[in-house]
Amino acid sequence: IQLTQSPSSLSASVGDRVTITCRASQGISSSLAWYQQKPGKAPKLLIYAASTLQSGVPSRFSGSGSGTDFTLTISSLQPEDFATYYCQQLNSYPYTFGQGTKLEIK
Amino acid sequence: EVQLVESGGGLVQPGGSLRLSCAASGFTFSIYSMNWVRQAPGKGLEWVSYISSSSSTIYYADSVKGRFTISRDNAKNSLYLQMNSLRAGDTAVYYCARPLGTMGSSWPFDYWGQGTLVTVSS
Numbered sequence: 737i738q739l740t741q742s743p744s745s746l747s748a749s750v751g752d753r754v755t756i757t758c759r760a761s762q763g764i765s766s767s768l769a770w771y772q773q774k775p776g777k778a779p780k781l782l783i784y785a786a787s788t789l790q791s792g793v794p795s796r797f798s799g800s801g802s803g804t805d806f807t808l809t810i811s812s813l814q815p816e817d818f819a820t821y822y823c824q825q826l827n828s829y830p831y832t833f834g835q836g837t838k839l840e841i842k
Numbered sequence: 843e844v845q846l847v848e849s850g851g852g853l854v855q856p857g858g859s860l861r862l863s864c865a866a867s868g869f870t871f872s873i874y875s876m877n878w879v880r881q882a883p884g885k886g887l888e889w890v891s892y893i894s895s896s897s898s899t900i901y902y903a904d905s906v907k908g909r910f911t912i913s914r915d916n917a918k919n920s921l922y923l924q925m926n927s928l929r930a931g932d933t934a935v936y937y938c939a940r941p942l943g944t945m946g947s948s949w950p951f952d953y954w955g956q957g958t959l960v961t962v963s964s
Binding site for chain 1: 886887888889947950
């Protein structure tokens with residue numbers, strides 16, 4: 737199963753609302769997770785089961801979608817949100833990742 | 843506190859071998875499946891391998907199948923990745939990762955180690 741994220745990179749300002757999309761090459765129900773990764777650090781789980789917020793993750797992060805089309809939304813960007821975001825399908829092995837979306841400060 | 847600590851990375855020549863280890867603590871290791879994920883320098887994440895809690899089920903990415911072997915020792919709370927016939931394309935930071943849940947499938951990875959760098963070069 738291939739995952740295609742868009743855009744590959746994004747420039748935004750603090751306070752902006754940002755949406756990242758992830759499209760699967762075949763239906764994966766709601767078996768999708770989103771991760772945030774900062775340089776030199778391991779990925780951090782944000783969202784799983786397409787829309788369930790991981791414990792401790794701020795509520796400005798939300799996820800939606802099912803089947804083949806999914807979105808990650810950050811409602812009001814904070815300085816600490818500038819990072820690279822990855823989606824991952826958990827429907828079947830191999831548990832593939834999207835290519836990543838780099839979120840940069842405008 | 844859950845901790846995953848990888849070790850064993852380093853510089854190896856093409857065609858060589860390396861064994862990575864992941865020491866787990868702070869949770870009941872024996873009831874969790876485990877995974878290896880890698881990230882080439884400046885690139886995205888690539889899932890590498892999965893092992894069930896009892897070692898009865900194992901999966902590999904096509905890119906490493908036949909060259910890498912995942913294993914675990916529940917008595918030692920440790921996960922391993924034996925890497926043979928290494929290629930330049932295997933150069934990456936290798937992470938061990940624990941799933942959020944223990945029963946069923948489709949669990950994302952909620953704990954990751956800090957990673958260990960494997961460099962394959964002559």
